Amino acid sequence: MLDDIATSAADGSASGETKGSKTAKRVRAAALKLFARHGYAAVSMRQIASEVGVQPGALYNHFPTKQHILKDLMLQHMRGLHDAWADWTKQRADTADPLESFVSFHIGYHLQRADEVFVSYMELRNLEPENFREIEATRQSYEAILTEILNTGAAAGRYEVADPRVATRAIIAMLTGIPTWYRQGGSLTRHDIETIYLDMVRKSVAPGPDQTPKGAG
Amino acid sequence: MLDDIATSAADGSASGETKGSKTAKRVRAAALKLFARHGYAAVSMRQIASEVGVQPGALYNHFPTKQHILKDLMLQHMRGLHDAWADWTKQRADTADPLESFVSFHIGYHLQRADEVFVSYMELRNLEPENFREIEATRQSYEAILTEILNTGAAAGRYEVADPRVATRAIIAMLTGIPTWYRQGGSLTRHDIETIYLDMVRKSVAPGPDQTPKGAG
Amino acid sequence: MLDDIATSAADGSASGETKGSKTAKRVRAAALKLFARHGYAAVSMRQIASEVGVQPGALYNHFPTKQHILKDLMLQHMRGLHDAWADWTKQRADTADPLESFVSFHIGYHLQRADEVFVSYMELRNLEPENFREIEATRQSYEAILTEILNTGAAAGRYEVADPRVATRAIIAMLTGIPTWYRQGGSLTRHDIETIYLDMVRKSVAPGPDQTPKGAG
Amino acid sequence: MLDDIATSAADGSASGETKGSKTAKRVRAAALKLFARHGYAAVSMRQIASEVGVQPGALYNHFPTKQHILKDLMLQHMRGLHDAWADWTKQRADTADPLESFVSFHIGYHLQRADEVFVSYMELRNLEPENFREIEATRQSYEAILTEILNTGAAAGRYEVADPRVATRAIIAMLTGIPTWYRQGGSLTRHDIETIYLDMVRKSVAPGPDQTPKGAG
DNA sequence: AATGAATGAGTGTTCATTCAT
DNA sequence: TATGAATGAACACTCATTCAT
Numbered sequence: 001m002l003d004d005i006a007t008s009a010a011d012g013s014a015s016g017e018t019k020g021s022k023t024a025k026r027v028r029a030a031a032l033k034l035f036a037r038h039g040y041a042a043v044s045m046r047q048i049a050s051e052v053g054v055q056p057g058a059l060y061n062h063f064p065t066k067q068h069i070l071k072d073l074m075l076q077h078m079r080g081l082h083d084a085w086a087d088w089t090k091q092r093a094d095t096a097d098p099l100e101s102f103v104s105f106h107i108g109y110h111l112q113r114a115d116e117v118f119v120s121y122m123e124l125r126n127l128e129p130e131n132f133r134e135i136e137a138t139r140q141s142y143e144a145i146l147t148e149i150l151n152t153g154a155a156a157g158r159y160e161v162a163d164p165r166v167a168t169r170a171i172i173a174m175l176t177g178i179p180t181w182y183r184q185g186g187s188l189t190r191h192d193i194e195t196i197y198l199d200m201v202r203k204s205v206a207p208g209p210d211q212t213p214k215g216a217g
Numbered sequence: 218m219l220d221d222i223a224t225s226a227a228d229g230s231a232s233g234e235t236k237g238s239k240t241a242k243r244v245r246a247a248a249l250k251l252f253a254r255h256g257y258a259a260v261s262m263r264q265i266a267s268e269v270g271v272q273p274g275a276l277y278n279h280f281p282t283k284q285h286i287l288k289d290l291m292l293q294h295m296r297g298l299h300d301a302w303a304d305w306t307k308q309r310a311d312t313a314d315p316l317e318s319f320v321s322f323h324i325g326y327h328l329q330r331a332d333e334v335f336v337s338y339m340e341l342r343n344l345e346p347e348n349f350r351e352i353e354a355t356r357q358s359y360e361a362i363l364t365e366i367l368n369t370g371a372a373a374g375r376y377e378v379a380d381p382r383v384a385t386r387a388i389i390a391m392l393t394g395i396p397t398w399y400r401q402g403g404s405l406t407r408h409d410i411e412t413i414y415l416d417m418v419r420k421s422v423a424p425g426p427d428q429t430p431k432g433a434g
Numbered sequence: 435m436l437d438d439i440a441t442s443a444a445d446g447s448a449s450g451e452t453k454g455s456k457t458a459k460r461v462r463a464a465a466l467k468l469f470a471r472h473g474y475a476a477v478s479m480r481q482i483a484s485e486v487g488v489q490p491g492a493l494y495n496h497f498p499t500k501q502h503i504l505k506d507l508m509l510q511h512m513r514g515l516h517d518a519w520a521d522w523t524k525q526r527a528d529t530a531d532p533l534e535s536f537v538s539f540h541i542g543y544h545l546q547r548a549d550e551v552f553v554s555y556m557e558l559r560n561l562e563p564e565n566f567r568e569i570e571a572t573r574q575s576y577e578a579i580l581t582e583i584l585n586t587g588a589a590a591g592r593y594e595v596a597d598p599r600v601a602t603r604a605i606i607a608m609l610t611g612i613p614t615w616y617r618q619g620g621s622l623t624r625h626d627i628e629t630i631y632l633d634m635v636r637k638s639v640a641p642g643p644d645q646t647p648k649g650a651g
Numbered sequence: 652m653l654d655d656i657a658t659s660a661a662d663g664s665a666s667g668e669t670k671g672s673k674t675a676k677r678v679r680a681a682a683l684k685l686f687a688r689h690g691y692a693a694v695s696m697r698q699i700a701s702e703v704g705v706q707p708g709a710l711y712n713h714f715p716t717k718q719h720i721l722k723d724l725m726l727q728h729m730r731g732l733h734d735a736w737a738d739w740t741k742q743r744a745d746t747a748d749p750l751e752s753f754v755s756f757h758i759g760y761h762l763q764r765a766d767e768v769f770v771s772y773m774e775l776r777n778l779e780p781e782n783f784r785e786i787e788a789t790r791q792s793y794e795a796i797l798t799e800i801l802n803t804g805a806a807a808g809r810y811e812v813a814d815p816r817v818a819t820r821a822i823i824a825m826l827t828g829i830p831t832w833y834r835q836g837g838s839l840t841r842h843d844i845e846t847i848y849l850d851m852v853r854k855s856v857a858p859g860p861d862q863t864p865k866g867a868g
Numbered sequence: 869a870a871t872g873a874a875t876g877a878g879t880g881t882t883c884a885t886t887c888a889t
Numbered sequence: 890t891a892t893g894a895a896t897g898a899a900c901a902c903t904c905a906t907t908c909a910t
Contacts (some may be wrong), residue, residue, distance in 0.1 A: 023890080039342065041258035045884060057886080058891050066884065122339060123322055125256060162413045166405070169398055170391045170417055177390030188383070196379045202423035238873075262901060274903075275874055285899065473776060475692035479880060491882075491896055500880065556773060559690065596847045600839070604851055607828030608821045614819055622817070630813045634821055637891075638855035668905060676871075708907080709870050717905065 024062040026052045030078075031069045036115035040126045070123060071131040077116040078138040084109055085145065098149045099159065103201050106175050107194050110208055114179035121176060143168050150205065159205040171201055240315065241279040243269045245293075248286045253332035257287055272373045287340060287346040294333040295355035300325055315366045316376070320418050323392050324411050331396035337394060360385050367422065376422040388418055458496040460486045465503045470549035474504055474560045504557060505565040507566050512552040512572040518543055519579065529542040532583045533593070535600075537635050541628050548613035555610060577602050584639065605635055673843035675713040677703045679727075691721055691777045721774060721784040728767040729789035735760055736796065749800045750810070754852050757826050759843050765830035772827060772867045794819050801856065810856040822852055 030051035032035055033044040049056040063069045088105045110117045120139075127135060148167045153159040161167040175197060182193060237337040247268035251260040260393055280286045305322045327334045337352075344352060367381040378384040392414060399410060463497035468477040479500055483490040497503045522539045544551045552568075561569060584598040595601040609631060617628060681702035685694040700707040714720045739756045761768045772787075777807055778786060801815040814817040826848060832843060 021890085038340070039256060039258050041256055042343065044882075046882085054890095055892050056884085057893075060885070061890055093338070125254070126259065137298075162416065163405070166410070166413050167417065169394060170414060172393040173394030173397075174387045177394075179387055179391075184311060191382075193383070196383050197378065197387060197426070200384065200421040203423055203425060204417040206420055206423075208416070208420060240873080261899075263899085271873095272875055272877080273901085277902070278873055455892075471776070473690060473692050475690050476777065478878075479877085488894095489896055490880085491897080494881070495698065495894055557757060559688070596850065597839070597843075600844070600847050601851065603828060603832055604825045604848060607831075608825040611824030611828075614824075622814070626814075626816070627707040630817050631821060633813065634818065634855040637857055640854055641855060642850070643891095672869085695903075697903085705869095706871055707905085708872075712869055713907070 021062065023052065023054065024077070027059055027062055027069065028073060032073055032119060035070065035073070035123060036118045040066075040119075040123045045169065058149055067128055067131065070119075071127065073116070073133070074120050074123070074127070074131075074135045075138070076114065077120050078135060078142065080113075080116075081109060081115075081142055082138065085142070088192050097158075099146075099153060099205070100202065101197060102146055102149055103171075103175065103198050104194060106172075107197060109188070110176065111182065111190055111193070114182075117176060117179050143172055146171060157207065160207040161205050167205060171204070174201070238279065240269065240271065240275070244276055244279055244286065245290060249290055249332050249336060252287065252290070252340060253335045257283075257336075257340045262364070263303075284345055284348070287336075288344060290333070291337050291340070291344070291348075291352045292355070293353060294330065294337050295359065297330075297333075298326060298359055299355065302359070316363075316370060316422070317415060317419065319363055319366055320388075320392065321411060322413050323389075324395065324414060325407070327393065327396055328399065328407055328410070331399075334396050336392060360389060362387060370422075374424065377421050377424040384422060388421070391418070455496065457486065457492070458486065461493055461496055461503065462507060462618060466507055466549050466553060469504065469507070469557060470552045474500075474553075474557045488582050501562055501565065504553075505569070506562060507550070508554050508557070508561070508565075508569045509555050509572070511547065512569060512576065514547075514550075515543060515576055516572065519576070531592075531636075533580075533639070534632060534636065535586060536580055536583055537605075537609065537632050538628060540606075541612065541631060542624070544610065544613055545616065545624055545627070548616075551613050577606060582604060587639075591641065594641040601639060605638070610636070672713065674703065674705065674709070678710055678713055678720065679724060683724055683766050683770060684739060686721065686724070686774060687769045691717075691770075691774045712814075717780055718782065721770075721840065722778065722786070724767070724787045725771050725778070725782075727765065727772070728771050729786060729793065730766075732793055733758060733789065736793070748809075750797075750856070751849060751853065753797055753800055754822075754849050755845060757823075758848060759827065759841070760842050761827065761830055762833065762844070765833075768827060768830050785786070794823060797822060804856075808858065811858040812856050818856060823853070825852070 027048060030048050031043070034047055034051060038067075045056050045059055048069075049059055052059075059069075063072065085105060088101070092101065120135075124132060124135065147164050150159060150161050150164040150167055154161050154164065178193060178197070182188070244265060247265050248260070251264055251268060262276055263273050264285075266276055269276075276286075280289065305318070309318065312413060337356075341349060341352065364381050364385045366377050367376055367384055370376040371378050371381060395410060395414070399405070401407075443466070461482060464478070464482050468485060470479055479493055480490050482503075483493055486493075493503075497506065519539060526535065533563050554573075558566060561563065583601045584593060584595050584601055587593040588595050588598065612627060612631070616622070618624075622630075678684075678699060681699050685698055685702060696707050698709055699720075700710055702790070703710075710720075714723065736756060739752070743752065771790075775783060777784065798815050798819045801812050801818055804810040805812050805815065814865060829844060830850070833839070835841075
């Protein structure tokens with residue numbers, strides 16, 4: 001269920017759009033790895049160049065500034081996320097519960113992109129204002145998917161949420177935290193993780209049989 | 218309920234302090250603010266000094282290195298958290314539900330320390346190994362409080378959690394994310410936030426009426 | 435006799451050099467001059483850069499640290515000394531007295547390299563331990579040449595020295611002190627210097643006809 | 652013969668003149684040791700203060716600047732040298748050979764003051780011009796003693812030196828080099844050293860049986 | 869005399885970036 | 890495209906020195 005989420009965008013060597021030279025790809029890969037481990041501000045162009053196996057000046061044949069590399073990584077991640085969600089919904093249009101579907105998708109996609117996720121959430125403050133606005137817009141439009149699911153479901157009585165936007169943030173925060181501690185090869189498989197979180201999310205927005213008992217509250 | 222959490226230790230601008238160096242405190246305050254906004258690596262000692270209104274060299278009368286400032290901030294935050302929890306439980310020993318108590322405390326404490334929380338979660342990777350170990354130990358001992366609550370409650374049939382340590386992480390992530398988006402003066406009061414999250418957390422670990430489902434649950 | 439000692443390696447401003455970085459050589463020249471005048475510790479990279487006519491950062495394209503510049507200078511000096519001695523002995527294999535030959539060579543070579551000599555003897559303590567060991571080894575192997583000459587000559591009855599290693603140090607100290615006070619254009623020519631010192635050294639290790647009269651001492 | 656050279660000036664605790672406070676003496680001792688090991692420019696006031704066991708600011712109660720400490724050390728050394736020479740000649744007015752007497756004295760005095768000697772010869776270039784002139788004058792007046800001995804002895808036919816001032820420098824350099832390599836507890840006693848160097852010096856200025864040679868000498 | 873805190877300048881080194889080759 | 894060398898600004902940190910206490 002998880003494993004059929006596309007990996008294509010990551011290395012980019014397969015798809016039709018070349019997305020820049022071979023070196024540009026290796027720069028992206030090196031920067032992603034280094035930004036994720038040490039943070040954007042703590043990584044120098046020299047380190048990236050060294051990881052790529054090239055002199056610092058060569059990087060500027062592919063990205064005009066360090067900031068462009070960061071923006072490029074985050075934009076590609078957000079676009080990949082949107083595209084993957086579009087694919088996912090296309091392939092399983094009629095799945096029973098849309099919340100379950102979203103959570104499955106989100107966990108699956110994010111567990112395979114720990115570095116991208118980490119960078120995208122940690123380095124927002126290092127984006128220059130204009131870049132921030134652009135990335136933030138795509139991030140919000142992704143979160144809006146979940147908000148819409150919650151809204152629709154709540155209207156239908158399937159879920160009970162006091163504030164769908166707050167609930168969205170709570171759920172996203174919960175799910176996005178996974179890659180910060182989950183390590184492959186531990187006692188829990190990705191499927192275990194998915195099951196546990198799916199259960200918690202589902203219950204967290206479930207119509208309360210006892211809690212906040214509506215009428216008698 | 219939220220507002221009675223102590224603020225004294227944080228800014229320390231109060232009266233009873235020894236006499237001499239208020240500067241150290243102002244350095245801590247400036248660094249906290251700047252680290253939270255721009256990140257440890259992106260903040261220079263010059264910026265901190267300038268914010269304090271002092272020459273850069275003067276910082277070194279109070280902290281031997283930049284790294285020491287970071288460690289000091291994080292250690293003080295974690296200790297404050299533990300101490301505040303100890304106070305909290307002392308004052309309300311017999312509260313009905315310990316999970317509810319913990320969540321109330323956590324939200325209340327963290328909403329008043331957005332910067333400390335942000336720095337403590339974002340800058341872990343910028344701690345030198347030995348400092349990291351020290352901070353991480355206190356962080357884990359804090360999370361263990363929640364794990365223990367879940368464990369005990371699950372044994373008593375009050376909660377239903379597949380894996381208390383995973384549930385701990387999920388809940389902590391959810392709650393800790395609040396200060397990243399919550400802004401005072403918005404449409405939601407702190408009390409609203411507390412109510413919403415309390416409800417979601419409670420339900421997320423509630424014995425499942427539907428999940429693991431039906432008759433055989 | 436003195437003037438035929440090669441000067442080629444020292445300034446290297448000659449023609450046959452590869453092409454690109456003449457800068458490294460100019461850095462060496464500037465550092466040598468400044469270290470000799472003010473001492474390694476008292477000279478800043480900024481001063482060197484300024485003397486070269488370049489920004490401080492540019493120095494690091496040629497030498498990874500200030501310490502490397504010092505080591506490079508000293509190593510090059512010691513190697514040049516060894517090589518020049520090898521050349522010298524090749525060209526005058528059958529000279530009557532080897533002590534005389536050594537002293538002539540030593541004075542001649544050192545008078546042309548006052549700065550190198552000064553730095554090499556003054557800055558030993560500013561070498562990091564590993565560099566010190568390396569330089570010290572070459573220095574000792576140079577002094578061993580003189581010790582061997584004294585040993586052989588003493589065995590043949592040509593000289594009389596109580597302890598050849600102590601005599602070596604005495605002679606080297608005497609000769610090496612010359613560039614600290616000798617200034618070209620004064621009343622003494624290099625040839626005068628050579629004659630005077632040659633005489634003193636020769637006598638200092640001469641078989642004593644009257645002094646320490648052996649049996650009657 | 653060596654050991655009766657006065658040690659009084661070094662610690663200064665015995666003699667009538669107090670030469671400043673107890674702390675001032677400890678500052679001098681600390682600075683001497685550190686300057687000798689690492690060089691004036693490489694030693695900070697903080698290091699000296701730390702060695703003394705005091706805060707940096709306290710040093711300025713005893714010496715107005717770092718440069719004053721250096722000058723003080725060198726001046727005291729040179730004065731001690733002159734005074735000790737005066738004592739020495741007073742006590743042994745009629746000794747047979749004045750050159751032998753001078754060499755004995757010089758070796759004996761310098762072997763007991765390795766640090767002072769080292770600093771006095773190495774740090775001349777770190778003296779500010781006026782201080783340099785002052786120290787240099789006393790140094791030259793000390794060397795003049797030897798020059799005078801050589802002059803007188805040459806006139807009497809006891810020695811044969813081409814240029815007494817050059818010979819002075821050669822001899823002083825030879826002797827002054829001793830403390831750079833001599834270590835107590837090695838295979839050679841101070842008496843051995845004295846004997847060896849005395850012999851070499853004596854011969855180096857002896858009327859030449861071979862040099863300036865033969866009949867026409 | 870000594871401290872603790874500060875200054876203002878300076879340290880060696882690294883930074884993102886540029887550019888002739 | 891890539892290199893090697895350079896720039897100009899900045900980095901964390903240290904310096905000698907001052908001064909109120």
